[in-house]
Amino acid sequence: MGLESRKWINEHLPELRRKYPNKTVIVCEGRVVRAIDEPVDPLQVNEVARRLCRGRDWSYTYVSEREEEYIL
Amino acid sequence: MILIDVEVYNNVKKLYELFEAIVDTGATFCVMAEHIARKMGVVPREKEGKIHLWQVDGPLVLSESIFRIRYREKEQNVEVVIVSLCEDYLRLATPNEICERPTTPHPLTSRIILGKSFLDKLGEGERKEILVSSFSLPRFASSQAEPE
Numbered sequence: 001m002g003l004e005s006r007k008w009i010n011e012h013l014p015e016l017r018r019k020y021p022n023k024t025v026i027v028c029e030g031r032v033v034r035a036i037d038e039p040v041d042p043l044q045v046n047e048v049a050r051r052l053c054r055g056r057d058w059s060y061t062y063v064s065e066r067e068e069e070y071i072l
Numbered sequence: 073m074i075l076i077d078v079e080v081y082n083n084v085k086k087l088y089e090l091f092e093a094i095v096d097t098g099a100t101f102c103v104m105a106e107h108i109a110r111k112m113g114v115v116p117r118e119k120e121g122k123i124h125l126w127q128v129d130g131p132l133v134l135s136e137s138i139f140r141i142r143y144r145e146k147e148q149n150v151e152v153v154i155v156s157l158c159e160d161y162l163r164l165a166t167p168n169e170i171c172e173r174p175t176t177p178h179p180l181t182s183r184i185i186l187g188k189s190f191l192d193k194l195g196e197g198e199r200k201e202i203l204v205s206s207f208s209l210p211r212f213a214s215s216q217a218e219p220e
Binding site: 001006007009010022024038039040041042043045046049058059060061062064065066 | 077144179184
């Protein structure tokens, strides 16, 4: 499971917001391996990530530009 | 906001799928969008009927189901409520919608919410790690490293 990649995403979120605003990014071993232009459902993300990151630690996030302010 | 990864069993593909999850300490249940739950072959538990909850501006009546959720190799059966989202909320706002809704898509478009029904299944150490330490987002922090 993507524990290391999740940690990397959380630590780098400010940079991801600048570089990939409003994109879904897949992160594998400390780098972005795919940026998708729109929000996609997690099942589609899993299909892509299984191909790109086979056997390696990976994770994903939708990089919303200012999301924290939108959740009550 | 606290984001973690969990794996949720997909009954159709017969495998675990990784989900980004918002940990919500104020939520009683975990929550998944209906269009995703349907693709995963999750059947709402009809016998027990609907579950009645309060949200900010009124009551919310949802279906409930049990999901197999795996966190750090430990699998749990967790109560999850399934919420139907308006299809228009699954995308960014268009210019003429700007004053009527947040610009960003609904958070459940690409994530699930983990509430008390999940957190209660964890050991104290795991719960503490999630709530107190490394998974909280650095909202205004800056980091030296640049992603590719």
